[in-house]
Structure formats: C-alpha cells, structure tokens
Amino acid sequence: AVIDSRGLGQHGVFAYDPGFLSTASCASSITYIDGDKGLLYYRGYPIEQLAQHSDFLEVAYLLINGELPTAEQKAQFVSTVKEHTMLHDLMSNFYRGFRRDAHPMAVMVGVVGAMSAFYRDSSDAFDPAQRDIAAFRLLAKVPTIAAWSYKYNIGQPFMYPQNRFSYAENFLYMMFATPCEEYQPNPVLARALERIFILHADHEQNASSSTVRVAGSSGANPFACIAAGIASLWGPLHGGANEATLNMLEQIGDEKRIGEFIERAKDKTDSFRLMGFGHRVYKNMDPRAAIMRETCHEVLNELGLNDDPLFKLALKLEKIALEDDYFVKKKLYPNVDFYSGIVMRAMGIPNSMFTAIFALARTAGWTAQWMEMIASPEHKIARPRQLYVGPARRDYVPIDKRV
Numbered sequence: 001a002v003i004d005s006r007g008l009g010q011h012g013v014f015a016y017d018p019g020f021l022s023t024a025s026c027a028s029s030i031t032y033i034d035g036d037k038g039l040l041y042y043r044g045y046p047i048e049q050l051a052q053h054s055d056f057l058e059v060a061y062l063l064i065n066g067e068l069p070t071a072e073q074k075a076q077f078v079s080t081v082k083e084h085t086m087l088h089d090l091m092s093n094f095y096r097g098f099r100r101d102a103h104p105m106a107v108m109v110g111v112v113g114a115m116s117a118f119y120r121d122s123s124d125a126f127d128p129a130q131r132d133i134a135a136f137r138l139l140a141k142v143p144t145i146a147a148w149s150y151k152y153n154i155g156q157p158f159m160y161p162q163n164r165f166s167y168a169e170n171f172l173y174m175m176f177a178t179p180c181e182e183y184q185p186n187p188v189l190a191r192a193l194e195r196i197f198i199l200h201a202d203h204e205q206n207a208s209s210s211t212v213r214v215a216g217s218s219g220a221n222p223f224a225c226i227a228a229g230i231a232s233l234w235g236p237l238h239g240g241a242n243e244a245t246l247n248m249l250e251q252i253g254d255e256k257r258i259g260e261f262i263e264r265a266k267d268k269t270d271s272f273r274l275m276g277f278g279h280r281v282y283k284n285m286d287p288r289a290a291i292m293r294e295t296c297h298e299v300l301n302e303l304g305l306n307d308d309p310l311f312k313l314a315l316k317l318e319k320i321a322l323e324d325d326y327f328v329k330k331k332l333y334p335n336v337d338f339y340s341g342i343v344m345r346a347m348g349i350p351n352s353m354f355t356a357i358f359a360l361a362r363t364a365g366w367t368a369q370w371m372e373m374i375a376s377p378e379h380k381i382a383r384p385r386q387l388y389v390g391p392a393r394r395d396y397v398p399i400d401k402r403v
C-alpha cells in the first residue's frame with residue numbers, strides 16, 4: 001500500500017478512469033465500432049447492409065446467437081417470439097397504479113422490472129435453458145409493455161398483440177389501433193420503424209449496456225437487469241437525446257434562431273448542448289445518423305410531408321454546425337438521435353415514446369450482452385475500485401460540540 005499525505009493507504013495498482021474513457025470493461029464479440037472512420041458492425045456485418053436487407057428479429061437472432069439464421073432457424077425463432085408476446089393478465093394492474101401522465105420510461109422501468117415477479121421460471125441467470133426463455137420473453141413482451149404505456153397515457157384500451165403482423169407492424173398496431181375500427185399498418189412506416197429498431201439494437205459498451213452487464217454480473221434476475229438498463233438509457237445524455245433533440249428543434253422554431261443556439265452550445269457558462277450532436281466513440285459521422293436521415297426522407301415522402309419545417313430546420317442546423325469551427329475541432333457530428341425523433345414524430349409517435357422505442361430495440365442488444373457476460377468463462381462480479389478523496393480518519397464529535 002502507498003501511504004498518502006492523510007496517512008491513508010491506497011492499496012494495489014489500478015487505473016483511475018472517470019467515465020471509463022479508456023477502460024475496456026469486457027471482451028465482446030457482438031458489436032464493433034470504429035469511431036474515427038464511422039463504422040458499425042453487428043457480429044461483423046456492416047449496419048448499412050443489415051438496415052437495408054434484414055429485419056429486426058433476424059438482427060436480434062444474430063446479436064444473441066452470433067450468426068445469421070437459416071430460413072428454418074429464423075422461422076422457429078420468430079414463431080417462438082410470437083408465442084410470448086402476451087403479458088400475464090395481472091400485469092395490466094401495474095399500469096393502473098401509475099398516474100395517467102406517467103412518463104412511458106418510468107412505466108417501463110417498473111413494469112419490465114415486475115416481469116421478475118411473473119416469470120420466475122426464467123429467472124435463474126446461471127441456467128442456460130432459463131436464459132433462453134428469458135431472452136424470448138424480453139424480445140416478445142417489451143414492445144407490448146411499451147405500447148401499453150402509451151395507451152395508458154392517452155386513456156385508450158390496451159390492444160393485445162397480433163401475431164399475424166411483423167414485429168414493427170404489431171408495435172404500430174398496439175400503439176395506434178382501437179377496438180372500434182380496422183387498422184392496417186402502413187408498410188412504408190413499418191419498414192422505417194423496423195430500420196429504427198435495427199439501428200438501435202446494440203452499440204457495444206454504452207452506459208445502459210454496461211449497466212445491464214454490471215447488474216447481471218451478480219447473477220441477478222434478467223428482467224430486473226434489463227429494467228436497470230432502461231433506467232440508464234432514460235438520461236438525456238443517452239437514449240433520452242432523441243426526445244431532447246425534438247424538444248430543442250421545437251424550441252429553436254425558426255432557421256433565423258439557429259445561430260443563437262449554436263452560440264449557446266459553444267458557451268461554456270451555459271449548460272445547453274446541441275442535442276443529437278457528439279458521441280463518446282464516434283469522432284466522425286455516426287453511420288446510423290446517415291441511414292436515419294435517408295429514412296427521414298422516405299417517411300416524409302410517404303406521408304406527403306416533404307416540407308416538414310422541423311426536418312428542414314434539422315438539415316440547416318446540421319449544415320451550419322458542421323461548418324462551425326467549434327464543432328469541427330471537437331469532432332462533433334450528428335448522432336443517431338438527431339433524425340430519429342423527426343421520423344417518429346411524422347409517424348404520429350409522441351416525443352415521450354421515443355426513448356421507450358429505443359429501449360424496445362436495445363432490449364435485443366442488452367439481452368445479447370447479458371448472455372455473453374454470464375456465459376463467459378471469465379465471468380466475474382463487477383466490482384470497480386475507487387480513488388478515495390475524502391477525509392482522513394477522525395473522531396466522532398458529539399452533536400453539542402459541533403460548529
């Protein structure tokens with residue numbers, strides 16, 4: 001031990017790395033990112049190819065199992081997910097305990113965590129067979145939980161999952177259908193949503209995935225671990241950025257005010273940041289943002305909203321920021337959240353659901369990360385060290401002697 005000036009021993013050798021800027025917390029074979037070149041691969045496959053040719057459940061299979069499925073494996077996987085889309089009927093009681101205006105992410109933290117009480121036959125993290133069932137349940141039920149949190153907000157009846165639909169179509173159905181009329185999801189919108197799910201499915205050791213790994217490292221219940229991931233994702237610096245971006249664009253309101261907000265983002269005495277800009281790992285264009293911008297064009301075109309003022313504002317803001325010295329020098333580019341909010345808003349999805357949809361998609365990555373962590377021969381409980389900077393030893397002072 002090294003004895004410091006306070007007479008305290010600092011034991012052992014360890015790295016002090018706030019925010020884990022240069023600490024690899026694990027070895028993983030799931031997702032590769034080259035932040036300088038702006039590359040993102042899931043299990044070796046470039047995100048652009050997956051976004052173009054694949055669908056979300058196939059990508060979930062890939063993330064969890066390591067390989068793309070054969071036709072037979074895919075059919076089996078999709079059918080098993082569909083077997084699990086319903087929630088235990090008593091789970092609907094949970095919703096009624098929340099205020100009507102509860103944020104969907106608050107509801108999701110609670111209800112996904114509550115799955116641990118309902119599905120106890122898939123709660124043993126150390127049993128591979130139970131892990132598989134937990135994975136299917138998570139992929140299948142989280143969309144239902146998310147859609148119901150919206151239905152609860154707006155006071156409409158919960159819509160039960162329809163397994164004749166694709167994953168994204170079913171989600172649109174549970175969000176927008178009512179018992180009073182026929183609802184047929186728009187295939188262009190469903191495809192765009194599927195792409196949003198694919199782009200958000202995994203992103204290696206970000207805050208929420210690391211949270212899931214740390215929570216799960218003790219062997220904790222998988223549903224509780226995913227609820228912890230949802231809690232971490234909620235923050236405006238992480239998954240909450242898509243909602244914050246749209247709120248910011250609405251606040252800017254007019255192209256004439258872009259300059260004012262850019263100046264605020266550069267001002268170190270102002271806590272304002274350009275939401276949807278910057279990334280811990282990407283020091284180049286986030287490849288997901290480019291796909292999202294393209295998807296934005298497609299969706300707005302389909303809906304006849306080519307002149308959408310927020311989209312125009314976003315394009316202009318991106319252009320101005322990318323020509324600004326501050327953003328160039330700090331390598332701050334748009335991230336995936338910059339355009340995803342505009343796409344979702346055009347689909348009729350309210351701002352408050354954006355992060356819930358991110359959580360739904362990231363459930364695939366969290367599950368894959370959790371399974372890889374717990375099955376690894378190097379698995380250990382996560383137990384970071386600290387650099388103690390508090391007071392040295394001192395004696396207790398009775399309350400009447402304190403000043």
Ligand code: ACO
Nearest residue numbers: 236237238239241265273274275276277278279280330335
């Ligand atoms: N606007 C203005 N300045 C910024 C921004 C921004 N969006 N992002 C970073 N900076 C500046 C910081 O002020 C800092 O400047 P300094 O060196 O003069 O102090 C420098 O760039 C580095 O920023 P850090 O916060 O140290 O970088 P970090 O890697 O810790 O943070 C983060 C990355 C959180 C994404 C940050 O860029 C940010 O807050 N962006 C806005 C929120 C956002 O879009 N989050 C979504 C991330 S993607 C996702 O979760 C899917």
